[in-house]
Amino acid sequence: MHTVKAIYPGTFDPLTNGHLDLIARGAKIVDELVVAILRNSDKAAPLFTVEERQEMLTEATRDFHNVSVDTFGGLLVDFARERGAKAVLRGIRAISDYEYEFQMAMMNRKLDPELETLFMMPAEKYTYVSSRLIKGVFQLGGDVSALVPPLVVERLRSKVPSKR
Ligand code: PNS
Numbered sequence: 001m002h003t004v005k006a007i008y009p010g011t012f013d014p015l016t017n018g019h020l021d022l023i024a025r026g027a028k029i030v031d032e033l034v035v036a037i038l039r040n041s042d043k044a045a046p047l048f049t050v051e052e053r054q055e056m057l058t059e060a061t062r063d064f065h066n067v068s069v070d071t072f073g074g075l076l077v078d079f080a081r082e083r084g085a086k087a088v089l090r091g092i093r094a095i096s097d098y099e100y101e102f103q104m105a106m107m108n109r110k111l112d113p114e115l116e117t118l119f120m121m122p123a124e125k126y127t128y129v130s131s132r133l134i135k136g137v138f139q140l141g142g143d144v145s146a147l148v149p150p151l152v153v154e155r156l157r158s159k160v161p162s163k164r
Contacts, residue, residue, distance in 0.1 A: 003031040006087040006118065007080050009072070012037050012053045013046040014152045015060055016134055018126035022091040025120050027064045034083060035061065039073040047135050047159060060149045077112040088117045093127045 008026055012019060012035075026033050037053050048056070050071055057069045072079035080088060088108060090101055105117035121127075129147050138144050138156045145153050 004087060005032040005034065005083065005085040006030040006089045007034050007036050007076070007083065007085045008089040009036045009038060009076050009079075011041050011043060011046070011131065012057060013041075013043075013048050013131050014053060014134065014148065014155065015056050016126070016129050016131055016148050016152075017146075018091065018093070018122045018129040020060060020149065021122040021126055022089070022120055023061055023064065023067060025122075026089045026118075027067050030087065030089070031066060033064075033067045033089065034085065035067060035069045036076075036079060037069070037071045039071050048155065052155065056149075056152055056155060059151055075111065077108055077115055080115050081112065086114070086116060088115060090117060090119055091122050092119050093122060093129075 006026060008023060010019070023033065023035060035057055037050055037057070039050050046053075054069055054071060061067045061069060070083075076088065088105075090105070092098060092101055101117075101119065105119075108115055108117060122129075126147070134144050134148055135156075139160050144156070148156075
């Protein structure tokens with residue numbers, strides 16, 4: 001039988017409703033979707049540990065029977081090959097995402113010509129949502145409850161207790 005497994009990689013610090021929207025869309029078109037959290041991100045110090053991010057994603061995706069959550073280090077193409085995935089799923093919110101995504105997709109294609117990158121767009125209402133903005137707004141006391149799952153709001157509250 002011909003099945004398609006895809007990897008949805010990212011930092012997910014933290015998971016947003018935009019990520020969840022993309023997971024739901026991806027899970028409809030591939031047979032198996034592995035959400036993969038990068039362990040050794042070169043981004044500024046993360047707010048949540050990889051374990052916390054994995055717990056949040058696992059809980060938030062538990063109703064999807066074909067979605068699992070894992071972590072990876074090193075090259076995405078190596079992780080995809082190890083897991084037998086044919087595709088990488090990425091979200092594009094606005095034209096400003098395009099250049100970065102194009103570079104990554106082309107680099108991944110150079111590294112592994114067999115691995116395809118699939119781009120999907122999240123619901124319009126999440127096109128401005130990013131993990132970076134969520135953290136910034138929450139840390140300043142803003143309400144982000146419409147933009148992340150409730151379990152993420154709880155975790156944010158326990159990380160940044162004084163503001164809310
Ligand atoms: O959600 P993010 O932070 O935009 O995700 C970026 C991610 C994790 C997809 C990207 O940094 C990645 O795949 N890193 C692994 C290292 C790698 O494979 N680099 C070569 C491709 S550019």
